[in-house]
Every structure is written in structure tokens, then in C-alpha cells.
Amino acid sequence: MVRFTGIHHLALITDNMDKTIRFWRDLLGMRMLAATGDGRNRQYFFEICHNNILSFFEWPEAVNPEEKDHGEPTSEPLAFDHVAIGVEDDESLGHIREILRNAGFHASPVVDHGFIHSVYAFDPNGIPIEFCTDVRTRSLRELLRMSDRNVCDTAREGHEPQPGKWQG
Numbered sequence: 001m002v003r004f005t006g007i008h009h010l011a012l013i014t015d016n017m018d019k020t021i022r023f024w025r026d027l028l029g030m031r032m033l034a035a036t037g038d039g040r041n042r043q044y045f046f047e048i049c050h051n052n053i054l055s056f057f058e059w060p061e062a063v064n065p066e067e068k069d070h071g072e073p074t075s076e077p078l079a080f081d082h083v084a085i086g087v088e089d090d091e092s093l094g095h096i097r098e099i100l101r102n103a104g105f106h107a108s109p110v111v112d113h114g115f116i117h118s119v120y121a122f123d124p125n126g127i128p129i130e131f132c133t134d135v136r137t138r139s140l141r142e143l144l145r146m147s148d149r150n151v152c153d154t155a156r157e158g159h160e161p162q163p164g165k166w167q168g
Contacts, residue, residue, distance in 0.1 A: 001092075001095065002087055002092045002095050002096045002099070003087060003088035003089070003092050004085060004086065004087055004088075004092075005051060005086035005087060005088055005133075006051045006052065006085075006086050007051075007052055007083060007084070007085060007086065008051075008052075008053060008084040008085060008086035008116070008130075008132050008134075009045065009052070009053035009054065009055045009084045010053075010054055010055070010080075010083055010084070011043075011055045011056075011057060011080075011081040011082045011083070011084065011130075012054065012055070012056050012057070012079050012080060012081060013056065013057050013058075013059055013062050013079045013080070013081055014056045014057070014058050014059075014062070014079075015058070015059060015060050015061070015062045015063075015064055016058070016060075017042055017044060017056065017058040017152045017154070017155070018152050018153065018154040020044070020056050020058075021044065021152070021154040021155055022154060022165055022166050022167070023166065024046045024054065024056075025046060025159075025160075025161050025162065026161055026162045026163070026164075026165040026166045027166035027168075028161075029161040030046040030047055030048060030054070030161070031046070031047045031159055031160060031161070032044060032045070032046055032047075032144075032155065032158075032159045032160075033045040033046065033047050033053065033144055033145070033159065034115070034144065034145035034146075034147070035145065035146045035147070035148045035151050035152075035155045036145060036147050036148055037058075037147070037148030037149055037150055037151070038149060039149040039150050041057060041058060041059065042057070042058040042148050042150070042152070043055055043056065043057050043058075044056050044058075044148075044155065051086065055084075057081055062077075062079075063077045064077075064079065065077050065078055065079055081128065082120075082127075082128035082129065082130050083127070083128075083129055083130070084118070084129075084130035084131070084132050085129065085130070085131050085132075086131075086132060086133065086134075087131055087132070087133050088133065089133055090110075090117055090133055092133065093110060093117055093118075093119055093131060093132070093133050094110070096119060096131045097110070097119045097131075100119075100121050105121055105122070106121060106122070107119050107120070107121045108120040108121070112135075114135070114138055115134065115135055115138045115139060115145070116132040116133065116134055116135060117132060117133050117135060118130050118131065118132040119131045119132075144159045146159075
């Protein structure tokens, strides 16, 4: 039986990590849990609450979508990459992989990201889904990270919100 824990993280896209940090960390007060990157791209994580995280991939060449009313159809570019659904443990992760494969869906092998283990798939609509479980001894919430090889200046200010820094 799969034991879900909620939305682990929602992965979005930004063309400017500095302005993203200013908004989510400094204006809204979300702790920045991790700043990861390999020197070519970045993925930063912000804590909404104990079970929910927002993550942003920085792609400088990304085209930001035009603002539109919530729920209105569009054919314009979107700022969504994938939704990650949390499961309780590695056993549940293996079980969800088996369920997907038995139903004829591709499900990736388990990927060890260091702080989470993940399986990647797509729903019937082509929506990218990640199922993941925290690695208990390396949780983002307990071991804050700054492992981006090319960390942006705003991130260097630290993980905690920086009141008064937002300049909209």
C-alpha cells in the first residue's frame, strides 16, 4: 500500500533567481532550504510549511508567461516544470513504481538525489510527476544546503528571510 504524505514540492521555472529569492524568502518570509546547482543551472527550494516546498529551476533563457486570470485557458508558455508528491518511505516509493509499470506507464528507476529518493513518470495528460520520499538523515529541513557551484549573490545572504530587502 502506498502512503502519501502530500505535495512534497511544486517545481516552477524562473529566469532570475535573485528576484525569485527576494519575493519568496524576503517578501513572503519563506525559509530557503537549499540552493543547488551544477554550474550550468540552479534549483532552489523554499519551505511553505513542514510538508510543502516550492522549488524553482533557473533558466535565464526561459520566457515568462503573461499574467492571466487563474484558471483561464492559454496556449502561452507556462512556468510549471513538475509536481512532486511525497510518499512515506522507500517501500511506498517502490510500490508506486510497481503500480505505474503494471498499468503500462513508464516509471523511472529510483533516483538518489542525496536528500530525497525519487521516481519520475507522466500522467495520462502528459503532466510530469515525481514521487519522492525524504532521506531521513539528510532532510532539506534539517540540513540546509548551499551547494550551488555558482550561487547567486542574493542566496549568499543566507537561508532565513531578509526583511526590508524586497524592492518590487
